[in-house]
Amino acid sequence: MSQFFTAAVLTSTVAAGIALATPFLLAALGETLGQRSGVINLGVDGIMLLAAFATYYVALRTDDVLLAILAGMGTGLLMGVVTAAVSVTLKAEQGISGIGVYLFGLGFSDLLFQKLVGTPLPITTPPQVGIPLLDQIPVLGGMFFDQSPLVYLAFLLVPVVAFVLNHTTYGLKIRAAGENPAAADSLGVSVARIRWSTVLLGCTFAGLAGASLLLYDGIFQVNLTQSEGFIAVALVYFGAWRPSGVMAGSLLYGLVGAIILTWKSLGIIPLSGSDLAATAPAVITVLALLFVARRFRQPAALGKPYEREA
Amino acid sequence: MLGWLAIPSALLGALVLGAVMMLALGANPLTGYRALLVGAFGGSYALGSTAFQAAPLLLVGVGICIAFRANVFNIGGEGQIAMGGLAGAATALAFPELPSVVLIPLVLLAGTAGGAIWGAIPGFFKAQYNVNEILSTIMLNLVAVQVMNYLLAGPMVDHSQASVGGLIPETQLLSRNAWLPILVPGTQLHLGVLIAVLVAIAAYLLLWRTTFGFRLRAVGLSRDASAYAGMPVKRTIVWAVTLSGAACGLAGSILVFGSISHRMVTDGSLTGFTGSAGFNGIVVALFGGLNPLWTIVSAFLFGGLIVGGSALQVATGVPSDLVTALSGIVVVLVVSLEYLRRRARSQSTALAAFGGANPPTLRRGEPPPAAAVGGDGA
């Protein structure tokens, strides 16, 4: 255990945990926006898969990372149109329609991969970018300020989303649509329009999450996400619909995963405990929630399509 | 009228999209669909295979119906199936000598119990600690896969399977006394299929013929109103997830003891064992209008899709991913058309009631209007 508590190992473990947490964080932030306005999107994983493939394909063909990321976001946006049309306009059962989007994404992304690419080829992943000065800080610099650009973007989005939700008119409308859509409606807020906007934004975030995952892995494979999109939805509940809470959940999940891998690589976890140790991120996330869950209440109209009285 | 058309037209829409995709992939859709149909329903063996695939889907679907009626969203089916399979297999390993009449019910009950416990945990967390069930069931799936890998490669492993690569993560050949008997010789139609159908009927009776079922649906429609009426809301929710898990656990046991290999095998993933029945069961339940009886029909349709999907892959070279994508499209179309159906009906009801609103009712066999998932209630 002593070899774990060295500056170098701690630094790399935390840095790895942050990198692991990033796709979760991006997807969960997007889901937070949607859920605060009253829309559950369980299709995140499918959207991430499609976006990851789009990112991969564009990167492979053009070698332009920025364009690839945009392709991922665009795919997310496109799936957002579908999700919003189904969930908001057609007032479909949100949980189930999300499963449909998930299955579509799971099947279709691999179909495209097999037909358009076939033999897997790697793409060039963007290098880590140190933030000048900050990355020189001993230990902390290596932990936080020597990451891929998308990592910074994800964490910068946390205060941005929090600010939008809590301190802008738009945020007020989002919360109103999620808490009491009838009242919001009577005040002249178009619940449908607000929910459309949050779903589109949320799915674009999911697309970005897929892109960040793909750029982290540097290659596409069937079911690349391994249910990360579902975990991201779970982390929204963990974070009690607050961007900071969602960030805490993502970091917890990512860090525990990174610590387990480090401990395995240092031989701290014996081989016989390898399988069970892999459950740690999930177990700890649930246990952590037992202590904080009581205090928060979900948006009152969450998952309920809004039907205007005639 | 639109109500009856919603599901067939969703299916039709998906088939047309599927045909377009096949054309785009350079395959002949007619060949493909013919292979799919023949593979799934052509002849007694194909029908038996379809029934074989349908049984776990039906059980998970029934579990989803129960949970959903109580407005609880169980996406932990995958883990509950695995736990059911493990509990059943462990029981058969422990008591291999028991006669079939005892051992078969015992392993099925053990599987049911295994799934029930794995379902009760999120139920308990929700009732006691207000932990959302979507979160806990997702996380418990992640736990279940590692527990399965651990048990099948360790305590439950078959020590006789030696190769240079060491042991294979699977149980030994399970006691013949626990095998589900084949009902139609020469096919895969085993007792588990019959049990699944009986469970579906039982679930229907439970939901619509008992006080418990009424309470469960009442809680699903409005937790506040149910609490106001003096119903034990929390307990009902725990029971709903537990029963849902129990049905999934039974599916796991049936997967093991009705399998061709009669062992529990892992390839390291949940899907490898469940075939994604935990997710597909949600689709099946929806397709059956969240009514356990219609879910029987729907499970056989989707079972056929799985069996036929493999045949389609062989005949046209189109990856069976196409079937996964298509079932996703079916779901999206069904839930979308459902709204049009509701609206058509509420308009006709509204006309009949001279413009009055259409209040939520506890009519038999109807999905709860605008049921919300993940609702924490008050």
Add this chain to the structure above:
Amino acid sequence: MQRPVHRRALPALLAVAALVAAACGSSSSPAPVSSAAAPASVAPAASSSVTPAPAATAPASAAAAASGATSATTLKVALVAPSAVNDLAFTQSMVEALNSIKARYNLQVAISDNQFVVSTAANVIRSYASQGYNLVIAHGSQYGSTLQQLAPQFPNVSFAWGTAGSTFNQPNIFAYQANSNEGGYVQGAMAAMLSTSKVLGVIGPIAVGDAKLYVDGFCAGAKSVDPTISCIPVYTGSFSDVSLFATAAKTFVSNKADVLTGTAQAVVGAIGVARADNLPWFGTQWTQVSLAPHNVVSSQIYNWAPILEQIITEIRGGKLGGATYTVTLGNGGETIQFNSGFNLPANVKAKADELIKGITDGLVNVPQ
């Protein structure tokens, strides 16, 4: 622990098989694969006890039948495999082997890939058997228990499965396995010589089967060069989680590992790390050079073609199973393919060649 399967089976039949293989090697096209099928190459596990003597006395008619074996009526072969045909690993190794021999042996090949759901795969295997395929290859150890039950129902169909050592004592099941620890040992020794930090990064899925065998061989090889070297494998708990493999690789790199290896279809994530950090990578099962042209030092390749040739010849000779085959470095079923894009120091290459020869000659004992 090799299990001599069907010991009574047969010096005689094996001899015929060997002869047949020899006949194929000499009479048909001189493709590289067929030369590998020479008698001394891949032989059933029990073959070590077989001397060439009985082969010499085998009736000439066997040889005549054998030479006809390659061009006889079309043999229908089905492959059921867990991952994609182009996975650059386990499945691809078998697909390429089939493709390399199908013209010469007049095979009609059908492939169902991505059959990771075991119960669905069982149905696919059964439907191939019932559709008149002569040989159904179930390419995954998770499929074996299915074959055990299906084989008696289809006594005229031959089944093969691997990697595994057991035919379940059934006359129509072949089994095949790979001594992946041997290639692991050679590559581990090379890794230890290439490493300056004396920390190796080794990543596996779950600690079972072929993956564990390779990993254990790799670490044993590394320790044979430097007993103090750090070679602690990380088993991620998943065969397919690319991110987890990538993170495990990064974890190793930041813990000073300067040579990496791994096995499972998710290693593509770890190879990406080797490429990005410009570290040497050792592959297994199939060549992974395309994923990191300058970082892959070598790959242990499974060449199943000689085994398939033997199985097919057996089937054409009327024997549908009952033998276990093992690919090893010695019999040419496993090869270490060096990547010319990696500048391997001459002494390391020499050490590798020495070990390959030693293992082939039985002078180097690779622990299991």
